[in-house]
């Protein structure tokens with residue numbers, strides 16, 4: 001089943017085309033990698049998918065529904081995003097995780113917060129202040145914070161590129177496990193081809209804002 005579809009998605013800023021006519025269908029439970037040279041528009045493309053940026057033309061369908069008919073807040077709940085560096089709010093880990101649901105008037109019980117922390121490998125750390133977390137721990141909190149919103153789609157923008165090699169593998173395992181368990185749809189921007197091969201069944205190559213290739217990861221990355 002197609003969970004997320006882009007139709008002729010384009011974004012132009014000041015006469016410059018950042019994303020050009022990208023049409024792609026992503027299936028429920030699928031991890032799709034987005035690779036390509038620096039400046040190819042990978043992050044720009046991802047940011048269109050939860051309307052952090054507005055497309056100039058084209059649209060996105062979420063479970064066949066045009067995303068322009070979904071309020072931005074609801075859209076961002078359903079389409080969660082984790083960036084290269086975790087932008088956490090000052091305070092405790094628990095407060096960060098409770099933030100999204102709280103904004104929608106929903107209080108998370110301590111047991112729910114602990115359940116999320118256990119899932120991301122940080123049991124018992126609810127009361128820890130986020131100011132002294134390692135990069136890997138902060139990314140785990142960012143993932144838990146996103147999962148607290150119960151999203152259907154997970155957007156990951158270079159989620160491990162700021163981490164040391166040991167943390168990278170841990171976060172990759174976590175992503176694979178979570179996507180499998182929750183049958184989420186996941187798009188991950190990565191410059192690391194080995195990572196794309198470890199995580200993604202299919203891969204998109206972007207070049208100069210366009211979709212230059214799409215297909216099974218190994219096939220796409222070893223073509224030409």
Ligand SMILES: Nc1ncnc2c1ncn2[C@@H]1O[C@H](COP(=O)(O)OP(=O)(O)OP(=O)(O)O)[C@@H](O)[C@H]1O
Pocket residue numbers: 013016018036037038039040041042043044045191
């Ligand atoms: N808001 C903006 N206004 C103008 N130009 C922008 C804006 N955001 C990004 N760009 C430009 O658009 C191009 C695509 O940027 P983008 O960050 O999407 O590429 P990328 O493929 O993710 O690159 P990288 O791998 O280096 O992160 C770049 O040339 C960038 O400078």
